[in-house]
Amino acid sequence: MPVKAADSALKTYTQEEAFEASVKYFKGDDLAARVWVNKYALKDSAGNIYEKNPNEMHRRIAKEIARIEQRYTNPLSEEEVFNAIKDFKYIVPQGSPMAGIGNPYQIGSLSNCFVIGNKGESDSYGGIMKIDQEQVQLMKRRGGVGHDLSHIRPKGSPVKNSALTSTGIVPFMERYSNSTREVAQDGRRGALMLSVSINHPDSEDFIDAKMEQGKVTGANVSVRMDDAFMKAVQNGEKYTQKYPIFSENPKNTNEIEAGKLWKKIVHNAWKSAEPGILFWDTIINESVPDCYADLGYKTVSTNPCGEIPLCPYDSCRLLAINLFSYVENPFTDKAEFNYELFKKNIIIAQKIMDDIIDLELEKVDAILAKIDADPQTDEVKAVERNLWSNIKHKAEEGRRTGIGITAEGDMLAALGIQYGSQEGNDFSVEIHKMLAIETYRASVYAAKERGAFKIFDSEREKENPFILRLKEADEKLYYDMLEYGRRNIALLTIAPTGTTSLMTQTSSGIEPVFLPVYKRRRKVNPNDKNSRVDFVDEVGDSWEEYVVFHHRFKQWMEINGIATDKNYTQQELNKIVEKSPYYKATSNDVDWLSKVRMQGAVQKWVDHSISVTINLPNDATEDLVGKLYLEAWQAGCKGVTVYRDGSRSGVLISNDEKKEESKDTLTTFPTKRPEVLKADVVRFQNSKDKWIAFIGLIDDKPYEIFTGFADDEDGILIPRWVGEGLIIKNRNQDGTSRYDFQYENKRGYKTTIEGLSHKFNPEFWNYAKLISSTLRHGMPIVKAVDLINSLQLDTESINTWKNGVARALKRYVADGTEATKQKCENCNSTSLIYQEGCLTCKDCGSSKCG
Incomplete structure (x- = not known):
């Protein structure tokens, strides 16, 4: 039976005890x-x-997997499952499965990735708003979401409502982005992917949308590139955009110079690391689920990191195999890969993945039961209930799984093979080919024992390129699949492993090692005779510097008799690195073209996709970015993202002026406050209090802020859907100033909330007034955030206010802006930059939102 809610007799631990x-x-x-x-x-x-x-x-996980195993023949025991997953050594359920399996305290999904969408009605406001609601419902259950905007009619198209013409794609990008930022996920921000076809007439606006500071900061964006466009770029030809896209009888057409739009894509990616590129014809042609497109499995978009292309309302759960653990005698002349153990554990991994689908179905049933028990009317609950019913149907029918890997970089180093070399690329392809064949074999055997996925049809799949590669590689597997079917519609991916790799203590996913060694600092008492002071900061605190080694680099040192507890100079560290298998094999060292070719070769053995980023130095040219994109398309990649070091540091103030914003210059505001300001409504929650902020904007930059409790007798009640409006300066009867907030309700009527300054506690108002004054006199936002964080406030409620306002203003910090007066919690580096409101360390790569 499923795990029941624990009772009060169960032992609990404090945060510090668990830590x-x-x-x-x-x-x-x-x-x-x-x-x-x-x-x-x-x-x-x-x-x-x-x-x-x-x-x-x-x-906990092993007990639940073993419970599901008992439903089938030849079940895995709890000990077999536990031994496979313990210590993060061999098999690692990722993210949502790790947190959710056997968890009686949260009613959430085990899926990491979702894609949503509509049928023909999706171009209506009702369809667009339905997607917005579905997106929020999924994110509150911990899932990352993707959806495509190619169905939305282009800007200026006639519509049969009071607007007369449509607004195009970009306003809806903002809506979906803002919804994402509002959803909290146990300390995580929601994750969203928005995509559009290059064939859509508004694709240029889509490509430019994130180049304006503060716009669409809650979403990743990718462009679906078709082969016809890529060939037009290669040949210097024109390309015809259409709406509906690729229609034989389009309502709109737009002939463009393919090369001109291509240069814009390349420039924006060079400058801001977005948009990402999805080679859509490759995705569709290679997709096994698209053999069932007419049955509802037509791929329309991807999850936020791009590694799982999905049809509407399908989802996927992820699991990683730790490749480093299959290297015997690592970092020695006797190092070798244990292929037999690898094959054995692939079978176990695929069984676990299939069991997780059954566990997911139980979770979805629990979500549906909660929806039914909620006090809202059926009308209010209809969208959420239909959403989860659709997701349940796809999970039951297709049983999609997502087996991937982590520690590719460490595996190669442990074998003495340089990442990015031809030898390294060839070995990686060999491993991923074996992973594909054995995972599919495990799914075929599962079909024999448990039954094939409900709509399996070998005739539909017989011309699929991926299936044909399997046939060529292993004919017995292919003919077994014809006889027994397959348990799962698709099975493989390579996802970013992020925090999972922190726990496996390895390199992440398919990526090389970020850095083999870096320095951290710890604060010391200079009067302690045993302390060593290496650094004194600007406020006089003393710090001792010490070296931190990447775990597997440290293992290499120990095996080779190199002391790991010595305080090395930088020159000594450089010499040690030069002797190691990590030399010239970090994320900034690897030859970029070689990495693209490796991705394309490995992609041939991954039925979903691969999440990988090509890291370039700051001085990389736009021509190089364009060359890498073309190489990725030709190599057979399904998608690619390029990140140039520091590329997010400059964003455009406006698309017309094409001027870069300097991080050090002061913002110039009008000397007299305009009577009407555009305003954003930002909600946040700290402790158990709900808060709200009204941020007055000039040129989309914060000019003033009003803050306080929301939905409280002493605060403001404002509908959840309100995200923007106007702050209007009016007069009271006694001649004093009053600031009112006006927004338009869903019926088109304008509603006014009078006197923002009098709605909140006077103490809050005074602090907000102080911050507003610094903003309107041009203090950079990052400095204003530092000022807020430095305020010495006594009561807990004011401290809550401090955290909330800092979070609200961070939305407007330009990506790439350097943080001040803050240090990385991981390595104590001061090289911190903001990326979409999250502090990210340039030295060790760790990231923190808050």
Whole structure:
């Protein structure tokens, strides 16, 4: 039976107890311990923690998998499952499965990725708003969401309502982005992918949307490129955009110079790392699920990181195999890959993945039961209920899984093979080919024992390129599949492993190692005779610097008799790195064209897609970015993202002026406050209080802020759907100023909330007035955030205000802006920049939102 809610007799642990036990488990790695306790330890909404270290989490997962296994023949035992997943050594359920399996305290999904969409009615306002609601409903259950905007009619198209013509794609990009930013996911922000076809007449506006500061900051954006466009770019030809896209009888057509739009895509990617590129014809032609497109499996978009192309209302759960753990005698002359153990564990991994689908179906039933029990009317609950019913149907019918890998970089280093070399690329292809063949074999055997996915039809798949490669590689597997079918419609992916790789203590996903060694700092008492002071900061605090080694680099050092507890100089560290298999094999060292070719070759053995980023130095040219994109298309990649170091530091103030905003210049505002300001409504929650901020904007930059409690007798009641409006300066009867907020309701009537300054606690108003004054006199937003964080406020409620306002203003910090007066919690580096409101360390790569 499913795990029941735990009773009060179960042992609980404090945050510190769990942290200390986990630090011991991770052998002193406090970052891994903190991530595990915060993200994956079993806890309830009151903050009670029921697991003190990952062993207990793995036991929880193993019990649930073993329970499902008992439904089928030849079941795995609990011990077999536990031994495969314990210590993050061989098989690692990712994210949502790790947090959600056997969790009685949260009613959530086990899926990491979702795509949503509509049929023909999706171009209506009703269809567009339905997607917005579905997106929010999924994000509150912890899922990342993707959807495509190619169905929305272009700007200026006639419509039969009071607007007369449509607004095009970009306003809806903003709507979906803002909805994402509003949803909290246990400390995570929602994740969204928006895509559009290059064939859409508004695709240029889509490509430019994120180049304006503060716009569409809650979404990743990717362009669906078709082969005809790519060939037009190669040949210097014109290209015809259509609406509906690719229609034989389009309502709109637009002939463009393909090369001109291509240059814009390349420039924007060079400048801001977006848009990403999806080679759509390759995705569709290679897609096994698209063999069933007429049955509802037509791929329309991808999840936020691009590794799972999906049809509407399908979802996928992810699992990673730790490749490093299959290297025996690592970092020695006797190092070799244990192929037999690898094959054995692939079978176990695919069984676990299929069991997780059954567990997901139980979770969806629990979500549907909660929806039915909620007090709202059926009319209010209809969209949410239909959403989860559709998701349940797709999970039952297609049983899609997502087996991937992590530690590719460490695996190659452990074998003495340089990442990015021809030898490295060839070995990676060999491993991924074996993974594909054995995963499909496991799915065929599962079909024999458990039954094939409901709509399996070998005739539909017989011309699919991926299936034909399997046939050529292993004819027995192919003919077994014809006889027994397959348990799952699609099975493979390579996702970014992010925090998972912190716990496996390896490199992430298919990527090379970020850095083999870096320095951290710890604060010391200079009067302590045993302390060493290496650095004194601007406020006089003393710090000791010490070296931190990447875990597997440290293992290489130990095997080769190199001391890991010595305080090396930078020159000594450089010499050590030069002797290691990580030399010239980090993310900034690898030859870019070689990495693109590796991705294309590996992609041939991944039926979904690969999440990979090509890291370029700051001085990389736009021509190089364009060359890499073309090479990726020709190599057979399904998508690619390019990140040039520091590329998010300059964003455009406006698309007309094409001027770069300097991070150091002051914003110039009018000397006299305009009587009417555009305003954003920002909601946030700290502790158990709901807050609201009204941010007055000039040229989309914060000019003033009003803040306080929302939905409270002392605060303001404003509908959840309101995201923007106007702040209007009016006069009271006694001649004093009053600031009112006006918005338009869903019926088109304008509603006014009078006197923002008098709605909130006077103390809040005074602090907000102080911050507004700094903003309107041109203080950079990042400096204003520092000012807010430095305020010495006593009461807990004011501290809550401080955190909330800082978060609200961070929305407007330009990507790439350097943080000040802050240090990385991981390595104590001061090289911190903002990326979509999250502080990201340029030295060690760690990221923190808040």
